[in-house]
Amino acid sequence: MRGLVCGVAGMAGALFLGACTSPMNLALMEPPDPGSRSVSRAGGKVVSIGFLSIEDLRPEFSKQSIGLVQGRAVKGPDVLPWIGRALGGLGGTRFSATPAAGPGGWTVKPALRQFYAGSLTVSKTVNVVLELEIRPPTGGTVTRVYRGSITAVDWWNTSGEIEQSFHEAFSGCLRQMAADLDLLVETASGPNEAAHTKDN
Amino acid sequence: MKLPPSVRGPGARFLPLALVLLSLFFAGCVSTNRTALAPEASGRIKSVKATVLVAQPEIAADIETSNVAAAAGGGLIAALVDVAIDAHRSKKAEEAITPLRDALVDFNVAECLRATLEKGLGAQPPLAVTAVNLDLQMKPDAMRKSAETGGADAMLFISADYRLTPACDRIRVMAKVTLLPKTGTADGKPLYENQFTTFRAVPSVQAGAIQKWSDNKGALARDALQSCFAELAEMIVFDVPQGPEVNLLPKEKLTTSAPPVAPAMAAGRFIQRGAVEKKHGERTWVRLQTGELSSVD
Numbered sequence: 001m002r003g004l005v006c007g008v009a010g011m012a013g014a015l016f017l018g019a020c021t022s023p024m025n026l027a028l029m030e031p032p033d034p035g036s037r038s039v040s041r042a043g044g045k046v047v048s049i050g051f052l053s054i055e056d057l058r059p060e061f062s063k064q065s066i067g068l069v070q071g072r073a074v075k076g077p078d079v080l081p082w083i084g085r086a087l088g089g090l091g092g093t094r095f096s097a098t099p100a101a102g103p104g105g106w107t108v109k110p111a112l113r114q115f116y117a118g119s120l121t122v123s124k125t126v127n128v129v130l131e132l133e134i135r136p137p138t139g140g141t142v143t144r145v146y147r148g149s150i151t152a153v154d155w156w157n158t159s160g161e162i163e164q165s166f167h168e169a170f171s172g173c174l175r176q177m178a179a180d181l182d183l184l185v186e187t188a189s190g191p192n193e194a195a196h197t198k199d200n
Numbered sequence: 201m202k203l204p205p206s207v208r209g210p211g212a213r214f215l216p217l218a219l220v221l222l223s224l225f226f227a228g229c230v231s232t233n234r235t236a237l238a239p240e241a242s243g244r245i246k247s248v249k250a251t252v253l254v255a256q257p258e259i260a261a262d263i264e265t266s267n268v269a270a271a272a273g274g275g276l277i278a279a280l281v282d283v284a285i286d287a288h289r290s291k292k293a294e295e296a297i298t299p300l301r302d303a304l305v306d307f308n309v310a311e312c313l314r315a316t317l318e319k320g321l322g323a324q325p326p327l328a329v330t331a332v333n334l335d336l337q338m339k340p341d342a343m344r345k346s347a348e349t350g351g352a353d354a355m356l357f358i359s360a361d362y363r364l365t366p367a368c369d370r371i372r373v374m375a376k377v378t379l380l381p382k383t384g385t386a387d388g389k390p391l392y393e394n395q396f397t398t399f400r401a402v403p404s405v406q407a408g409a410i411q412k413w414s415d416n417k418g419a420l421a422r423d424a425l426q427s428c429f430a431e432l433a434e435m436i437v438f439d440v441p442q443g444p445e446v447n448l449l450p451k452e453k454l455t456t457s458a459p460p461v462a463p464a465m466a467a468g469r470f471i472q473r474g475a476v477e478k479k480h481g482e483r484t485w486v487r488l489q490t491g492e493l494s495s496v497d
């Protein structure tokens with residue numbers, strides 16, 4: 001009898017949650033840790049990269065909503081400051097981010113391409129896509145696109161669960177950026193500099 | 201049918217009858233998804249504005265959903281197996297589609313859809329659409345309010361979905377089209393409503409379809425999407441003046457598995473029968489049993 005009651009209660013709960021269509025409101029308070037601790041472990045010369053303010057290149061309608069998961073709209077505050085704060089603290093083994101470019105230094109112009117949550121059958125999907133326009137001191141421009149994405153079972157369809165997925169997807173994006181910028185700085189600094197860094 | 205005493209209750213004697221009635225109800229359950237535009241309503245509409253409702257910023261992936269529970273006759277364990285299989289397939293599908301999304305990262309698909317529909321629907325009788333806007337997905341109440349304040353005699357809502365099929369070999373565009381009057385109809389129903397499906401296949405590929413779609417900054421996918429949107433506009437213009445006689449096709453008009461109906465059914469979720477409605481260039485428009493219009497190559 002007790003098992004039957006539990007089963008019915010569970011089904012009622014599932015039906016209740018299944019029928020829930022109110023919007024999810026994300027807080028997006030603390031951005032993910034961009035991994036700047038790796039700088040201190042590198043040992044070699046660390047280059048400062050000046051990050052300019054982030055530009056919003058999302059389609060106009062995408063700026064009004066950050067997704068629809070199992071029929072529930074996902075809403076949140078302006079995501080640009082949240083992303084900008086994380087980028088401001090970005091660092092790798094060969095670089096660290098600074099708010100403004102120094103004279104003759106590296107400059108990065110970030111742009112937000114996509115930031116949304118969606119669903120595919122029982123799973124939630126989150127995509128964060130950033131584009132970096134990287135200008136080395138030697139001249140020229142390199143444009144790179146970084147995508148962090150998460151696909152996982154949407155267990156509870158709650159704002160906390162979706163917010164956690166945005167954190168993880170954005171963290172993935174930041175890791176790719178840091179690794180790529182490290183490589184670019186190392187390549188630009190030449191073989192002598194690289195060898196010098198290894199000696200250290 | 202003898203039931204064990206433990207499940208006999210006051211209504212137990214009606215159980216067999218209820219089961220028979222239920223099976224008859226589902227066996228004959230073919231309802232139309234199409235609402236035809238009445239000639240008198242058509243005559244009253246002098247101006248129409250359209251709104252494209254989009255819920256996805258990028259092209260979506262799709263999977264063949266698992267049916268273990270259905271095959272096993274239900275049960276919690278089988279349902280959990282379905283969830284696990286679907287989750288695994290979703291993850292794989294999302295990973296597979298990433299190169300295509302990256303190739304289309306600077307392509308504003310929603311704006312392309314809006315502009316293509318504006319061009320295709322513009323001043324085509326009986327709609328005479330004067331403007332096409334973009335908006336987020338709306339619930340029926342919000343759509344009715346929007347129609348009331350839209351500044352036209354009627355508002356055409358096009359709720360669109362575009363995705364890669366599970367085999368990654370086709371891009372499919374589906375749209376639900378609803379025409380609402382400025383002032384509500386007496387029964388609260390739309391003036392016109394139907395659903396449309398069209399798709400484009402990647403040419404001659406056995407493997408590496410994603411690569412083909414993604415090559416050259418997704419040129420093939422961009423063309424496919426634009427072509428699907430243009431055909432969608434043509435299908436809407438064709439379908440709106442059609443009368444209520446196409447809402448439910450009589451059985452004698454339906455083909456079963458003969459081409460070209462079969463490929464469309466395999467590519468989409470609509471496993472239904474249909475009849476060839478029209479040859480449109482190299483494509484064939486198929487009227488599904490429930491009144492929906494589907495385009496096949």
